[in-house]
């Protein structure tokens with residue numbers, strides 16, 4: 001369902017609207033010193049651009065060429081390494097990033113393999129932040145849902161400390177300009193040194 005053609009069509013049909021960074025990212029990164037970051041499934045780049053503006057050295061990956069074109073445009077004044085790749089077959093450098101962040105990335109197939117791959121890219125002492133559509137979120141389709149337990153199940157238990165595992169609400173604007181309350185599953189974990 002969520003293959004490359006789906007995302008290309010979704011971005012082309014939706015038009016280019018400059019996005020704001022995720023409130024979950026802003027909250028969870030506030031206490032981290034800048035370092036290297038991987039933004040997985042970066043879409044139109046708001047999170048990557050926000051991180052780069054705060055001194056992070058960011059690699060941002062997405063399967064949609066259209067989304068990346070817009071990200072490059074919006075992020076023209078900050079250094080981000082934009083990578084056009086499919087996260088299901090692109091392998092990030094192992095144990096490399098101080099922060100690996102993924103928001104609402106739900107590839108075709110079970111997400112556990114992707115979560116494990118993202119976790120393997122976190123450097124010792126680094127942070128994994130995965131934000132998904134909580135199953136309580138009736139605005140998203142069930143195929144897009146994930147829970148914090150899904151992410152935790154993909155982590156090697158003796159290598160990680162879970163810092164945050166909770167469902168949070170946020171308010172977004174729907175295509176008709178109305179405010180809607182959405183539910184996020186937020187998992188933040190620190191890889192042991």
Ligand SMILES: C[S@@+](CC[C@H](N)C(=O)[O-])C[C@H]1O[C@@H](n2cnc3c(N)ncnc32)[C@H](O)[C@@H]1O
Nearest residue numbers: 007041042043062063064086087088103104107
């Ligand atoms: C719901 S959007 C979220 C975009 C962005 N993270 C945000 O929060 O605004 C999901 C993103 O993941 C990307 N994506 C989905 N599957 C992917 C894959 N297999 N490899 C790389 N990117 C993928 C899509 O192109 C899309 O930009």
